[in-house]
Amino acid sequence: MIFHVDMDAFFVSVEELYDPSLKGKAVVVGGQRDQRGVVSAASYEARKFGVHSALPLRSAAQRCPHAIFLDGHPERYREYSHKVHRVLESFTPKVEMASVDEAYLDLAGSERLWGPPLKAAHLLHERMKRDTGLNCSVGIATSRMVAKVASDQAKPNGVLWVQPGAEAAFLAPLDVRKLPGVGKVTEQKLHELGIRRVGDLARLETSFLERRFGQWGLALAGKSHGLDAGGWFDSEIGAHEDPKSISHEHTFDEDTAAAVKIEATLARLTEKVARRLREHGFHARTVHLKLRDASFRTVTRARTLPAPTQLDRELILASRELFRKAWDRGKVRLIGVGVSGLERAEGQLDLLAAEQRERDRRALSAVDRLRDRFGEASVTLASGLTGDTPERVHENPVGLPGKQPRK
DNA sequence: TCTGGGGTCCTAGGACCC
């Protein structure tokens, strides 16, 4: 039996623990009312006014002028996510955090320990409240997918058990959009075919869906019957996997065509990516650049390096080259950088290069420690401040503090 | 009323190799 545990209004609820006076009020987490950005989470009070996650902040301010707007606190959410994880682990070691605020538990064969599913769920509810101060909703089913849909139907602060054999009947009356993996685009395509509810989908011939949507059609057919058909849902619970990519991006307060400003931002983002690579002990093969212009058109460019790296210098050189080739000198709304092709071990290197890398690596961990003590802004590559040329960066490959320009 | 930031997975074409 699979449990899906989903925290209720997670970010808002955590903020309420830090400031109880927020309770019962319309609260929006994600930024200030006049900022570029979208709602990360809205309190149930704010939701009454049509505010929901992914809504632009400015729209939220219009719909709910009296709402309290808060910047997010990722460290707080991570901390509470760990607390949630610990509570769940007290039930079973087969726990998989699917995101910061939701998890799957495999409680197959745990009846002797925890009793029937509903009893276990209520115990989980109580412990969650006692140990974290937070409410959650629990969906119970034979597949991950149905458990997830069930927890959504159980919100807020509820439990829903879909008994074995009842999956298709449970899903049938729901809007197709409720199926995980069906977003705006698929929903629209299904609507054009007259398919609005999961039951409509389940009645169709699988071969029809396959002709229409290929592999995705087969997965849809499976989902409509309550199966973890293909892709992510098929994997086993609790198998921890390494990350496949690391990225950072930034949307400017105002669109800009100032090369110096854009390249300084790019360097800063790339340093953050490099730092996380080192923290995870990874080297990356491929560097990705993302650019979004004033009209919201997004382009991506990628380059695979001759050898995997975790060094600021090599990554900045690569991301800057990608940027210079891709940029049309028009106004930029967003710039982002990412890495993929992550490898644990160092690739084959000649000795000289290996030594050079080791020196760089040591100097960079010193930089990272300084940043730990004095903050991210205390140590920055020259290029991070000025959008310097590659040659200039080469003179000061690791941005040691002593080589900082005088302030 | 313009539309964040961090991810995953999928598709599709071309290069390249056997």
Place this chain on the structure above:
DNA sequence: TCTGGGGTCCTAGGACCC
């Protein structure tokens, strides 16, 4: 020369999730 078939890597774009 008018031509295959599979596998894998690379790049670009897009859907989707929280």
